[in-house]
Amino acid sequence: MDTISENKCFGGTQGVYSHASAATGGTxxxxxxxxxxxANGPVPVLIYLSGLTCTHENAMTKSGAQAFAAEQGIALVFPDTSPxxxxxxxxxxxxxxxxxxxYVDATQDPWKPHYQMETYITRDLMQALADFPLDMDRVSITGHSMGGHGALTLALKHPDMFRSVSAFSPICHPTASDWGQRQFEGYLGSDKSVWADHDATLLMRSNGYDKPVLVDQGTAxxxxxxxxxxxxxxxxxxxxADxxxxxxxxxxxxxxxIASFIADHVDFHAQALYA
Amino acid sequence: MDTISENKCFGGTQGVYSHASAATGGTxxxxxxxxxxxANGPVPVLIYLSGLTCTHENAMTKSGAQAFAAEQGIALVFPDTSPxxxxxxxxxxxxxxxxxxxYVDATQDPWKPHYQMETYITRDLMQALADFPLDMDRVSITGHSMGGHGALTLALKHPDMFRSVSAFSPICHPTASDWGQRQFEGYLGSDKSVWADHDATLLMRSNGYDKPVLVDQGTAxxxxxxxxxxxxxxxxxxxxADxxxxxxxxxxxxxxxIASFIADHVDFHAQALYA
Incomplete structure (x- = not known):
């Protein structure tokens, strides 16, 4: 684990770190x-998945989430959006x-060697976070747009990993959208039955979900x-569903x-994380 | 207007009144x-429409709404559910x-002479309320089950009459439900194009709605x-929609x-009523 930066922030620390991932075959x-x-012991965790064009940095600097995470005593994790x-x-x-x-594991070339983001988030990132004072039994997930799709689908596919899920403006039904069809064809191939495993609407219809869900969507x-x-x-x-x-x-x-409603989302997750 | 009862309640008064209605042809x-x-001047109004089997009394005694209406300085109106x-x-x-x-105006016998509840709520009741210190320019509406259907459909049909609408467990799509099809056939006749005017889902699809909407639905x-x-x-x-x-x-x-979430609904309407 390499420390790229650390800044004091709302009484705690906003850090940026890098680590090797076996899933994505890189840093x-x-x-x-x-x-x-x-400083006094492990705290619960809220993972925030960002959307198209973003890095780990956008939500970290623009969402204002730290103010509310500090109030609730919750850590925030901002992963990158691709290898x-x-x-x-x-x-x-x-x-x-x-x-x-x-946030899928690609099965098709040229994406397959590095685009293993589902495994990265659910395995390698989780392992990396174990180096910090985090209570990895209390983890929730949120995200925006493509990251909202990531949050919803990862939560629905891994119902024991996250205590609650929320999303801002998520891509809710990628198999029926311009944001999804071309990408799934590229990453996952032409067999659409495989796509269903990465579509929040289809996952909800097939598997249901028994943990709390919050979605905010702007009408403009x-x-x-x-x-x-x-x-x-x-x-x-x-x-x-709840x-x-x-x-x-x-x-x-x-x-x-996002900034207008992030307080609601942090509070929503806090309720599940401290239940 | 006849006073049937008045009880002091949360610093204000819970009354029950009766009046003649031209629409329903009775009391x-x-x-x-x-x-x-x-006591100091007109206050905003929240109308609560009750569900099947209810009178004006059920929500008045069982919802706990007065506690929160008192906090917000809002009047509550509990109409009856039929002539x-x-x-x-x-x-x-x-x-x-x-x-x-x-909550429809029946066009078919034997219902037509008295079952004119849409006109009762939107005209006769409104006129009766003008006798009280109520700000009739600030009115919102809520309801439960059949009353949730009533609240949603009256708000969507009369968008200038109500500042916001909410519902608990509303009948959302009566033209597709056992709770709706038989009743609409009886009250409104067999022309289903007429039914659409009394179906919240169809009204939302045809007309939209530009005021705030809140629906709570229990999963059990x-x-x-x-x-x-x-x-x-x-x-x-x-x-x-908002x-x-x-x-x-x-x-x-x-x-x-209802009692578990009525505070949220009163607060939701207060925001619109005091905007």
Whole structure:
């Protein structure tokens, strides 16, 4: 584990660290906010998965989450959005390749060698976090846009790993969206039955979910039609999930939206993490 | 206006009153909670529509709403659920006829003479309330089950009358439900295009709604499959409504569910009423 930076922040520490990942076959970077309470023993953890074009840094600097995590005594983890470095495949577009992993384990070339982000998040990152004063039995997950898709799908696929899940503006039904179909074809191949395992709406319909779910979606989101919030809302209702779907009038897809509601999300997760 | 009873309650007054209604062609009874602030001038109003089998009394005695209305300085109105009295048609069943008006204006016999509940609520009751220190420019509406259907449909049909709408366990899509199809056929006739005007999901899809919406639905509701929460949630998302749909894990259809979340609903409406 290498320390890239550490800054005092709301009485705790905002750090950036890098470590080797067997899954992605390279070095991965993440942000970690440790609240003041971590000096006295392990604290619960909220993982925040970012969206397209982001690195570990965007939410760390723009969401304002640390203020509320400090109040609740919760650590925040900001992973990167894809593998990086020499030999890592990419496209010219912003929505596939670097910073656009969709948090899946790719089975197709040229992505397969490094784009193993589901295993990275659920195994290698979790192992790396064990070096810090974190209570890895109390972990929840959130995210934005592609990262909201990541949070929802990883929580639904790994129901024992996370105590609660929330998302801002998530891609809710990628197998029915421009944000999903092309990427899943590239990363996962043309067999659409495989895609269903990475689609929050389909996972909710097939498996259900028994932990708390919170989704916030701005009604002025410029990408509204790619996100399919209604499909996920209907799936939650049909599955009788413990879910809140909130349409926030006039908000768009930006970090100003996230910052406006991050307090609610941290408090929502705190309730599950301290239950 | 006749005063049936008045009791001091949370510093204000819980009254029960009756008045003649031209719409229903008889005497209608309602409960009215006036907070302490009403002594000093008009206060905002939250109307609560009750469900099948109820009178004006159930929510007045079992919801616990007065505590929170008193905190917010808001009046509560508890209308009856159907016309009553000699000559008012009924069936043997609990879900059609007395206490089961579905808040529509019936066009079919034997219902047509008295079952004019939409006009009663939106005209005659409103006029009767003008006798009290109420700010009739600041009115919101809520309800439970059939009353949740009433609240949602009246708000969506009369968007300028109510500043916000909420519902507990509402019948969301009556044209697709056992709770709706038979009643609409009886009250409104067999032309299903007429039914659409009394279906919250269809109204949201056709007209949208630009005021705040809050729905709470228990996942252990014994009538879950009649309520179609997911259809309304999807319609809200597609209409980009300012809507929160909350699935409350383990709660059923009872007043214990309502009592558990009535504070949230009163606070939600207070925000719109005082905006």
């Amino acid at each position: 991965m970077t993440f942000g970690l906010f440790l609240p003041e309470e971590a 990086r470095g020499d030999g890592v495949a990419d496209t010219d577009g912003f929505d596939m390749g670097l910073a656009a992993s969709f 989101d410029q990408f509204y039609d790619k996100l399919n919030t209604g499909d996920f809302a209907a799936a939650c209702a049909d599955a009788r 879910a809140q779907i909130r349409l926030q009038s006039g908000y768009d897809h930006s970090y100003f939206f | 209608m009874t309602f409960g009215l909670f006036l907070p302490e602030e009403a 009553r009295g000699d000559g008012v048609a009924d069936t043997d069943g609990f879900d059609m006829g007395l206490a089961a008006s579905f 509701d014994q009538f879950y499959d009649k309520l179609n929460t997911g259809d309304f949630a999807a319609a809200c998302a597609d209409a980009r 809507a929160q749909i909350r699935l409350q894990s383990g709660y059923d259809h009872s007043y214990f569910f």
